[in-house]
Amino acid sequence: MSKENSFDIVSKVDMQEILNAVNQATREIENRFDFKGSKSSISFEGNPEITLVSDDDFKLRNVIDILEGKMVKRGINLKALRYGKVEPAASNTVKQVITLVQGIEQDIAKKIVKRIKDSKVKVQASVQGDQVRVSGKNRDDLQSAINVIKEMDLNIPVEFTNYRTF
The missing domain is CATH 3.30.70.860 (Alpha-Beta Plaits)
Structure with missing residues (x-):
């Protein structure tokens, strides 16, 4: 026998950990001095996409750095992130969509x-x-x-x- x-x-990635990382990054952006008066934001509604909005490319890069730092601390592998291209958005802002790899x-x-x-x-x-x-x-x-x-x-x-x- x-x-x-x-x-x-x-x-796969743990969606709860993604949500926690997004919430932590959002709180840090709200409290940081260099983002005062900025239109920077991160949105994640549980779908496999995270939307980043910021004033310009430089601030968008800083938002990405903050988000990636929070994800690494929560044990999320950054290979699970697929970055879309930076696009112009409403009110003189730029937007980038990050797709999460599942499967x-x-x-x-x-x-x-x-x-x-x-x-x-x-x-x-x-x-x-x-x-x-x-x-x-x-x-x-x-x-x-x-x-x-x-x-x-x-x-x-x-x-x-x-x-x-x-």
Whole structure:
């Protein structure tokens, strides 16, 4: 009787931590002297987008720095952020939309599966929706597969969850 072990490779961010980081950054912007009288703001309504508005590019960059600092302190991987282009907005302001990465895109998932198969580790990898399932008989092989994935230069944050033994 052989046991099958498996784990999932996922890419997700904790929306509550994002909300907390946005609230902390907003409070800091309201209290900082260099933002007095500024139209700088951060809005996040729980959808996978954060909207930044500021007076000019320089202040927008400062808002981004504040937000990124708060996210790092809350354990959010900055690879989960996709920055849109800076656009002019109402009342002589500029706006930028940051999209949050949730799930592994199909092309990246296929690269992960191909890389695992090319590594000759005795595991099976399969794409399941927006995650990748890796299974094998030997736990050491699963650890080797995790190390192979960690060595890859992915532009998304990956987590290894659902480690199961059957």
